[in-house]
Amino acid sequence: MPAVSKGDGMRGLAVFISDIRNCKSKEAEIKRINKELANIRSKFKGDKALDGYSKKKYVCKLLFIFLLGHDIDFGHMEAVNLLSSNRYTEKQIGYLFISVLVNSNSELIRLINNAIKNDLASRNPTFMGLALHCIANVGSREMAEAFAGEIPKILVAGDTMDSVKQSAALCLLRLYRTSPDLVPMGDWTSRVVHLLNDQHLGVVTAATSLITTLAQKNPEEFKTSVSLAVSRLSRIVTSASTDLQDYTYYFVPAPWLSVKLLRLLQCYPPPEDPAVRGRLTECLETILNKAQEPPKSKKVQHSNAKNAVLFEAISLIIHHDSEPNLLVRACNQLGQFLQHRETNLRYLALESMCTLASSEFSHEAVKTHIETVINALKTERDVSVRQRAVDLLYAMCDRSNAQQIVAEMLNYLETADYSIREEIVLKVAILAEKYAVDYTWYVDTILNLIRIAGDYVSEEVWYRVIQIVINRDDVQGYAAKTVFEALQAPACHENLVKVGGYILGEFGNLIAGDPRSSPLIQFNLLHSKFHLCSVPTRALLLSTYIKFVNLFPEIKTTIQDVLRSDSQLKNADVELQQRAVEYLRLSTIASTDILATVLEEMPPFPERESSILAKLKKKKGPGTVTDLEEIKKERSSDMNGSAEPTSVNSTPSPSADLLGLGAAPLTNSAPPPSSSGSLLVDVFSDSASAVAPLAPGSDDNFNLSLKTGLEKKNTITSSFVPAYGMFVCKNNGVLFENQLLQIGLKSEFRQNLGRMFIFYGNKTSTQFLNFTPTFLCLNLQTKPVDPTVDGGAQVQQVVNIECVSDFMEAPILNIQFRYGGTFQNLSVKLPITLNKFFQPTEMSSQDFFQRWKQLSNPKQEVQNIFKAKHPMDAEITKAKIIGFGSALLEEVDPNPANFVGAGIIHTKTTQIGCLLRLEPNLQAQMYRLTLRTSKEAVSQRLCELLSEQF
């Protein structure tokens, strides 16, 4: 029984704790606890009213039991009773129990809130402190509702004690974090900012935390805090080590406050006021200078506190990213730390340098440390530090050192800790792609990656290598050769089999000329791995085999034999069995022509997210896209492949791509796939009622043009389309509507291909009979939609479109059906216009004008001057140009009022580069539109189309 109890010790509690500690086994401990729980329960339930001391003691025991890891389901009421005790220590234990144990049990919270309210009103600073601590500890929404209005008043009241102010500031911060909506901004905010000037450093410390969080959400309102923070910081930094008395920590003046002030300043750009800015720069320089001074104490606390401030100052310097001099000094300082004997400092230096590497001013300076970092990767004993080294290598990587860094990472990967392998694999894959000048290097790197750390190579990584190989014909032969060689290894990773299977299936023919890799050898090599692989890989290999049937007719029979074997045809796995059966059948009955079509080489992968999307997302706020910077970087680093980031979770029939065989029963109102790409699809995201929800407000521009469509809708009976024009810049909307029928469209285009979903909605309650849409356009194979459309129902039709060459006239959709007794006939132009096949092209100002000059032949240019039909709003105009399909190039035209766009029209046969320039004249309400393309007809057509839009 130790005599370590202080204050008003509770003997019973100490005895109980000793008992527990003396228990020899877990069982004995549990027994003792159960005995105590039973005792406490009976005491709480007993008739005799417990005095405050006993209640406190028992509540404390419960707390102890809870902290041992046992569940406590009673005693809450007693704890709440203690809150209203007159004795401070009882109250304190009551609050402690509640802070540790209460979750938002609404019944109890109301009682607790009552007690808190009383204590807050008591004007006794100690009690107020307890109440505020409790609010901050629990921080539930109910508490925020009850006190979010009260606490700001306490915080800024003139007569509040300093210690209460500190608690109130942090308590408010906690409530603001959990329920920002409940904390009202008001005139207290400006007074909170002035707490930065408070005499009491403790108050300033607490207030700075609060202000930082508030300023992040409401930067405008707290702008004045910047100059106050700078002057406070400057006073601290320049003070002698004893000036701040108690707030000096191991000879470092107020390190906590300094760090918090530096954090606060990171919510803002560099101060605009030159005086403030100068003062801040001085502060930062002083901090950097101090790092070079000899330490005032040998204690680790001194150096930790000093360096904590230094690192925070460096964070601010990096955040501002505007003073090259400071950035380079910071980098040099960190460079010294890279070799420091303290592991912690090496760790932090590596971490900080990561962010320095992204600044253009210090990127080069960071790169000079490459050898040290690589060395750290090899010699550091702590995995956390090595991890930071990997991060830094990743961050400092650019074209100049990519090969070295990737090689070092691969090297390290062989021995790397399992916990960080996956991340290194990803990093290597990204760097190899980003900085690939030579794609053979890229292919080698990824194959190496699979060889060294196959288990850590996620699907995304090996998909990517396939995408790139398919999109780049210059590397296909090399890839086929390399995977073929890699597969020779007696034990190769399954991921390699997958990549190998896929690539040989597509490009095996490129190496088949070499007798060492003849078709049969290729096949045998792959098939030798077959039985060791998992089902998905085997399925993939079966697809490879059928592709071989097409590539190498000479081994067709061998493959057929394999497919026909029992282990395939009667495989227990339904997927494998189905593939075997279908492929065998296909190889037997299909003519070579059909085989060649069906098993054609995969087309290149679609471009990644277009600049339109990136722009649109940018407009909608940066939150939607994870890292615009990354996207930009990637685009500039001449990569080819790129796809929509949206997940296509629709069901575009997988077999349609490959075989096109499966004609399943025809059904109406199929849910449209949540299409890949265009954000505008959101307008129609609801599947079944795709046409119905033309709710206003979804997109201004869209509605604007939609109106023109709807106004005229009643005048139409069976003529051309009103809404046609609006589709030039939009892909979705209502094409046609009258009293009977509504036709909605959703379409997507990529390069020279497109797909359009047409929704026919019956607005009446009566069936349409003999419903036959026909397309007046060239050669068609017509598969009719269901000839009856029920009242209120909707049918969907899918049209696949290919742009063979440039064209002027839009196809016409003719619809005939019988409604009641009458025969209806109407025709609408389908809004498939040439600009749909635009791919936006981003280019610099210089490139643009160079190309513009190249297209100076008068036939290539078409110009139109016309009067604005709509209000001349720059934002709407931008949206229209982007919707039109070209990239909108910012900062290209010397006149910022002008709009400049560039893109490529894709047709099957050619690609036509287009440049456009739109000059608005606000006074005259006129526009001048100029188009330059390599083809006169295209210039003409695009100019016509676009002129109609403004």
Next chain:
Amino acid sequence: MLHILLAPAAYQQIPARGYGDLLIYRQSCSCLALIQLCRRAQVSKAQPFKIHFILLFSRQGKLRLQKWYTTLPDKEKKKIIREIVQIILSRNQKTSSFVDWKDLKLVYKRYASLYFCCAIEDQDNELLTLEVVHRYVELLDRYFGNVCELDIIFNFEKAYFILDEFIIGGEVQETSKRSAVKAIEDSDMLQETVEEYMNKPAF
């Protein structure tokens, strides 16, 4: 010239079974996917300093104190404690005091037989967190006089009160040792009833 190939609507109805391996590639053609997977590839913005929780445990892995500044269900807390104690006890002496753990960073230090561990946000100031721990140990030391593990076991409630004086809601409230200790000692003196207390001039 324009080809329109009419596909039956029914195409959309075929269940997405089979040949999935060929399909998947077509969905995710982008390096972006990789970058998103790579957690540390992105540098996030500075957040204000905040401790998520503090754990004290012995070298044997016995938990001595836990303080949470984020709301979590009890089950989750227990899981986290088990995991973290195991991670930290398995690290050897020469390593750094920082460990990446999920989205957070653990900062820990051993004092005699006790480990003090704080979980902070990724961009928080690690060194200063070490000093938060140290200042807390100093406060305990000042209060108990040469603090040892037993003091904390038998007076766990005091250890909580001291922590509350120092840190509220994960933020440092009072960095002056004198003020914090004084607050605790004052409260120990408060044995009298509120009536008596209120009769004295409070302000």
